[in-house]
Amino acid sequence: MNSRVENDITTIRLCFLDLLKSFFDREPDDHRLMTWKEVFAGLVAEQINPAMDGAARNLYTLLSSMSADEIREEFYELFTNPFSSYSVGVTLSFYRDGHDFGRSLAELRNLLNDAGITRTADTDQSEDSLLVLLDILACLIREEVNDPDFDRGHATRLRNSFLEPLTDHLNAAMQNNDRARFFLACVRFLAGYIDLEKGLRTAV
Amino acid sequence: MENSFASCLLFCDDAGLHSLTRTQAAISPGSSLTIARQPGRVSIAGGFPAVTPDAPGPLSPALQLNSDLAGFSSEELHRIATAELARLDSTTFKSYTREPDNRVCVLGRNRITLTAFLETYGGILVIEPLLLHRSAPEYPCTEEIRIEKIPTGYRLRYLTRTPIDRDQCTYCGACGPVCPEDCLNPDLFLDLHRCTFCNRCVKVCPTGAIDLHRAGEIAQDVPALILLDDLQPDLPDDRTGIFTPERMNEYLATLIPIQVEETVSWNRSLCQHDPRPDQGCSLCLEACTRRALSTENGAIRIDHITCVECGACLATCPTGALQYARFNDxxxxxxxxxxxxxxxTTVVLGSAHALHTLWWKKSIHDDCRYLFVEHPNVRALNCMHLLLPLARGACRIVLLQDPDSENQENPLPQVDTANTILQELFGLSNRIFCSAPGKLGEATAQPASCPLPELYDEDCSRNRREKLGAILRHLIRQGQNGARLTSRLFADFGTVLCDEGRCTHCGACLNGCRIRALNADEATLALRILPIQCVQCGVCVAICPEEALSLHPGLHLDTSFLEERELTRAEPVACLSCGKPFGTRKSFERIMGLIREKDVQVNVSLLEYCDNCRVVKIFEEQQQ
Known part of the structure; x- marks a missing residue:
């Protein structure tokens, strides 16, 4: 694979990660919803992988059928309102250890330490939360591009041991959650992206 | 509804009156039990909680078995239902969730590894870092540490140097520049590992805030310790809460919420364990193989988290100081x-699970009359519990083994104790035995009859041993008495002997006998013993300053063993003034003899008066 192609792939991967992060970082405003709709209008015309394609079509349908307030309300019930009975945990520790700040977080910190990644103080979310995991993956991808000797095993370890299990847990939690429609589709899109990443690693 | 489950129900009407009925109930195994016709509120129903966990009221497996398999009349079933209801209503114990305590002290000698640990586990654990043999401004540091085990974890005691008194320091900046080793930094950290103790900083400080030898002792209690950098400080024998980085997974696995049920209780007023080392009864401590029992400040401490309710301590406790809250005495x-x-009647005692299995297998003998009793753990039953039904007319006792229990094969000494008593008194063998639920019919195939012409029907007891005494009195009266049982099974029975020549009737022994096997008659100054009450704890023997008492172990199956008798009697000394007895002649003469021997200059005539009259006498003499 020549460097130009690799750079293009890296750009696409980072774009996808930005898109995935945008689902979960805050309640979407009208502008963001409009952007998503434009992005998915383009994606439904493409063929990437079966899981992603299905999730993209589903997301596009939901973006067309659900109102902005409905999506915002869903976000609020799932991720913001701590008293909601529909609230969904977004950290790996929550699912794997039964509570936030569990041993999974310690294991992730060991990975970050090995990879030489230091957490900045501008986020109040723990390292094993979905948003930060996506951010860490983006950071590792950038490191791989900047430093050809950078150990690519870190990204694989992050994806296999942390991001994928968390996605599976989120998927299972949202499947049984009556309020989760749009964000369940987002999680499935994320699962499709992880599949894509795996395929990419195999190809590389 | 022909094939539906038939449940025996105790209803309570609006006037609070109970009535019993047997009715068909629609049952959905795994969820609910629905009773079609309800003449009132269901107080208790026959059934199995494992089958219908969502039943509307309490379920009694014993009621179900007695209704289906025992052939009791409605009136008799009503009495069983009432007994079951009373048992369930009076069962109380503390039940709570203990949240994990994630405080931990991390000891290291390398600030880099300590910092790395903090970065990895910060937020996950509440970490108290401590740096050994090194100095670092960001961590407490010490050269020596003492670690001792306490019930809640570990107590750390260490000296930490505080060379700069921040209250006195005015931050004038005079000390920093004069230090030739550059030990002092702007954060007022003084690196004592680099300091040569030249004292220049001390001399230059205008407020006397620096003392290079100042130190303070810190005591800190933590539930767990983590040792970094292969540290090997002196550790206590119990290291269950001490971990290394390699065992972090083991440590993290302990941080889970635990449901605690305090089903074993302890009553100090009945316990013959003595706080003095190696004295008194320690049967429960010896019986507990899991070390869930320990002594603390003279009390028996029960670790309800470690306790698995094996019942060993409960069965062995002779006084009933330890009680099983799920079914107490x-x-x-x-x-x-x-x-x-x-x-x-053949009395069958078993857990809900064992009774359920028995009901399912219907393994009973047609010619046998049964009474089924639910007991959460038959291994917790004491000799008193086993003899009571026999004294009341039962012909034998069967203890059902729990089908899934791990320790069902372990021997039950209390069964041997009770069987030996029955053998000696009535020549009966194995009237109390264990059986698997599926083999009850086979085990009870042989006909048996109650050996007692008169049945026991008393209801008075202050404690377990007193009740056992009352039952034994009833049995001994009707059996062949006279045997003396001295095997290991009867080590907690016996009497106390007294050397009359040594006893001064000081009464010290009475203070240690909480179960009141020993007592004194104040009027006659007699020391008395009730042998059946004595548990051979030896506290009285250890207390006696004259070494006048000794133990005589063994259960004597004779009425004399059940009656109080005099150990020794003293001649009272009467006050010269008021005539009231105030001591014994022997102790009075001993004191007088000592005074004469030592040639002490005291007014011995005053010693012939009681406390009150002596004061009056002294006052009168001073007036004259």
Whole structure:
């Protein structure tokens, strides 16, 4: 694979990660919803992988059928309102250890330490939360591009041991959650992206 | 509804009156039990909680078995239902969730590894870092540490140097520049590992805030310790809460919420364990193989998290100081006082699970009359519990083994104790035995009858041993008495002997006998013993300053063993003034003899008066 192609792939991967992060970082405003709709209008015309394609079509349908307030309300019930009975945990520790700040977080910190990644103080979310995991993956991808000797095993370890299990847990939690429609589709899109990443690693 | 489950129900009407009925109930195994016709509120119903966990009221497996398999009349079933209801209503114990305590002290000698640990586990654990043999401004540091085990974890004691008194320091900046080793930094950290103790900083400080030898002792209690950098400080023997980085997974696995049920209780006023080392009864401590029992400040401490309710301590406790809250002695006595006991009944005691299995297999003998009793753990039953139904008319006792229990094969000494008593008194063998639920019919195939012409029907007891005494009195009266049982099974029975020549009637021994096997008659100054009450704890022997007492172990199956008798009697000394007895002639003469021997200059005539009259006498003499 020549460097130009690799750079293009890296750009696409980072774009996808930005898109995935945008689902979960805050309640979407009208502008963001409009952007998503434009992005998915383009994606439904493409063929990437079966899981992603299905999730993209589903997301596009939901973006067309659900109102902005409905999506915002869903976000609020799932991720913001701590008293909601529909609230969904977004950290790996929550699912794997039964509570936030569990041993999974310690294991992730060991990975970050090995990879030489230091957490900045501008986020109040723990390292094993979905948003930060996506951010860490983006950071590792950038490191791989900047430093050809950078150990690519870190990204694989992050994806296999942390991001994928968390996605599976989120998927299972949202499947049984009556309020989760749009964000369940987002999680499935994320699962499709992880599949894509795996395929990419195999190809590389 | 022909094939539906038939449940025996105790209803309570609006006037609070109970009535019993047997009715068909629609049952959905795994969820609910629905009773079609309800003449009132269901107080208790026959059934199995494992089958219908969502039943509307309490379920009694014993009621179900007695209704289906025992052939009791409605009136008798009503009494059993009432006994079951009373038992369930009076069962109380503390139940709570203990949240994990994630405080931990991390000891290291390398600030980099300590920092790395903090970065990895910060937020996950509440970490108290401590740096050994090194100095670092960001961590407490010490050269020596003492670690001792306490019930809640570990107590750390260490000296930490505080060379700069921040209250006195005015931050004038005079000390920093004069230090030739550059030990002092702007954060007022003084690196004592680099300091040469030249004292220049001390001399230059205008407020006397620096003392290079100042140190303070810190005591800190933590539930767990983590040792970094292969540290090997002196550790206590119990290291269950001490971990290394390699065992972090083991440590993290302990941080889970635990449901605690305090089903074993301890009553100090009945316990013959003595706080002085190696004195008194320690049967429960010896019986507990999991070390869930320990002594603390003279009390028996129960670790309810470690306890698995094996019942060993409960069965061995001779006084009933340890009680099983799921079915305590009082409830047991009340149950048998309320329930019917036709003569020649085989009493079957078992857990809900064992009774359920028995009901399912219907393994009973047609010619045998049964009474089924639910007991959460038959291994917790004491000799008193086993003899009570027999004294009340049962012909034998069967203890059902729990089908899934791990320790069902372990021997039950209390069964051997009770069987030996029955063998000696009535020539009966193995009237109390264990059986698997599926083999009950086979085990009870041989006919048996109640050996007692008269049945026991008393309901008085202050404690377990007193109740056992009352039952034994009843049995001994009707059996062949006279045997003396001295095997290991009867080590907690016996009497106390007294050397009359040594005893001064000081009464010290009475203070240690909480179960009141020993008592004194104040009028006659007699020391008395009730042998059946004595548990051979030896506290009185250890207390006696004259070494006048000794133990004489063994259960004597004779009425004399059940009666109080005099150990020794003293001649009282009467006050010269008021005539009231105030001591014994022997102790009075001993004191007088000592005074004469030592040639002490005291007014011995005053010693012939009681406390009150002596004061009056002294006052009168001073007035003259």
């Amino acid at each position: 009082r409830q047991f006595l009340d149950w048998f006082q309320t329930a019917p006991m036709p003569e020649g």
